Amino acid sequence: MNSRQYLQIPGPTNIPDRILRSLSQPLINHRGPEFEQLLAENTQGLKKVFRTANDVLMFPSSGSGMLESAVVNLFSPGDTVLVGSVGVFSERIAVIAESHQLKVIRIKKEWGQAVKADDVREVLEGDREKKIKAVCLPHNETTSGITLDIEGIARMIKKTGHPAVTVVDAISSLACVPLETDLWGIDIVVSASQKGFMLPPGLGFVSVSPKAWELRERSTLPKWYWDYKAVKEKNKAHQFPYTPPTTLFFGLKESLTILLNEEGIENVWRRHAVIGTAVRNAALAMGLSLFAEKGYESDTVTAITMPEGIAYKALAEVLRDRYHVIIGGGLQKLQGKIFRIGHIGALHIPEVFAIMGAVEMALVQCGYKVRLGSAAQAAAETYLRMTSAAVG
Numbered sequence: 502m503n504s505r506q507y508l509q510i511p512g513p514t515n516i517p518d519r520i521l522r523s524l525s526q527p528l529i530n531h532r533g534p535e536f537e538q539l540l541a542e543n544t545q546g547l548k549k550v551f552r553t554a555n556d557v558l559m560f561p562s563s564g565s566g567m568l569e570s571a572v573v574n575l576f577s578p579g580d581t582v583l584v585g586s587v588g589v590f591s592e593r594i595a596v597i598a599e600s601h602q603l604k605v606i607r608i609k610k611e612w613g614q615a616v617k618a619d620d621v622r623e624v625l626e627g628d629r630e631k632k633i634k635a636v637c638l639p640h641n642e643t644t645s646g647i648t649l650d651i652e653g654i655a656r657m658i659k660k661t662g663h664p665a666v667t668v669v670d671a672i673s674s675l676a677c678v679p680l681e682t683d684l685w686g687i688d689i690v691v692s693a694s695q696k697g698f699m700l701p702p703g704l705g706f707v708s709v710s711p712k713a714w715e716l717r718e719r720s721t722l723p724k725w726y727w728d729y730k731a732v733k734e735k736n737k738a739h740q741f742p743y744t745p746p747t748t749l750f751f752g753l754k755e756s757l758t759i760l761l762n763e764e765g766i767e768n769v770w771r772r773h774a775v776i777g778t779a780v781r782n783a784a785l786a787m788g789l790s791l792f793a794e795k796g797y798e799s800d801t802v803t804a805i806t807m808p809e810g811i812a813y814k815a816l817a818e819v820l821r822d823r824y825h826v827i828i829g830g831g832l833q834k835l836q837g838k839i840f841r842i843g844h845i846g847a848l849h850i851p852e853v854f855a856i857m858g859a860v861e862m863a864l865v866q867c868g869y870k871v872r873l874g875s876a877a878q879a880a881a882e883t884y885l886r887m888t889s890a891a892v893g
């Protein structure tokens with residue numbers, strides 16, 4: 502019998518059946534009235550998920566494309582940007598910026614450690630000539646399983662009075678953990694379809710503040726496909742400058758219905774907090790160590806240090822072949838050193854038992870010593886404590 506696959510990598514994620522069904526519809530004219538309606542509804546819904554009154558634009562793109570879109574729309578060759586670089590994904594915008602002849606100042610931390618408000622303050626206060634045009638940060642660094650305190654950092658940037666805009670990569674955090682674009686005053690937030698939105702890859706999202714639009718007017722980097730202004734203009738006529746992925750628009754409508762009208766975004770955040778904590782506590786109860794700096798552990802991806810003497814490849818193979826559980830490995834210098842469990846999107850507490858129970862059995866099969874049931878007990882205790890749902 503073919504078991505369902507538990508796709509516990511940090512994106513693409515498991516897709517609810519009803520979203521899958523919404524994707525198999527006959528195509529529509531992307532310049533016709535049905536698309537007009539779809540674009541309007543999806544844009545309104547996205548603004549609610551982004552918690553913003555700013556423009557939200559969509560692109561046929563991976564998440565990385567949205568990072569590049571921010572660079573080419575806001576900056577000019579020779580501009581300086583500050584990047585908090587704490588892993589593969591937060592380093593990516595630095596590399597993109599350099600490829601477009603920008604100067605990049607990096608705040609580097611050991612992978613697993615978080616950039617703090619004070620780290621950013623120090624650099625901004627040292628920038629007397631106000632050369633730094635933007636502070637670029639990951640909300641959630643998927644490489645190491647940490648979430649930054651974007652709210653605190655944004656508040657501190659305001660306090661310094663520095664004019665830099667904020668660019669936040671929320672690809673593995675939006676629609677999962679609290680992100681308040683307007684309350685926190687984030688100028689650019691980028692995300693993509695295949696993580697919290699529970700969709701296939703292929704659709705990128707970006708919110709653009711008035712201050713970011715001002716930079717767009719002054720920016721001289723070449724842009725056509727990524728031009729925010731061109732897309733905004735065409736969107737006014739309910740169209741795109743090119744063919745949009747209409748099928749993903751069907752899926753996005755279903756996803757937004759689930760996130761906003763049925764579960765409610767605050768409940769989505771709470772569910773991720775409970776599940777993230779349950780996964781971490783299950784790992785700790787099995788005697789494993791978390792890779793993330795304490796206090797910054799991500800509620801969408803848990804990075805766990807490989808126990809002594811066990812090979813990542815062996816663990817991942819047992820999980821895949823025996824239990825249909827797919828986990829992620831360490832990237833680049835963390836290869837073989839950690840394993841990562843994604844818990845983004847369509848996931849409920851019984852699935853945590855399945856996944857962490859399988860991890861426990863697979864570890865035992867790889868020679869690890871643990872009392873069976875440790876993971877389940879920790880997950881159950883966490884769930885009951887955090888939801889006050891204890892019976893009796």
Ligand SMILES: *Cc1c(COP(=O)(O)O)cnc(C)c1O
Nearest residue numbers: 563564565590641643672673693
């Ligand atoms: C997944 C991810 C990306 C890359 O997205 P792609 O769609 O693969 O280009 C970038 N940043 C973060 C934080 C991510 O989790």
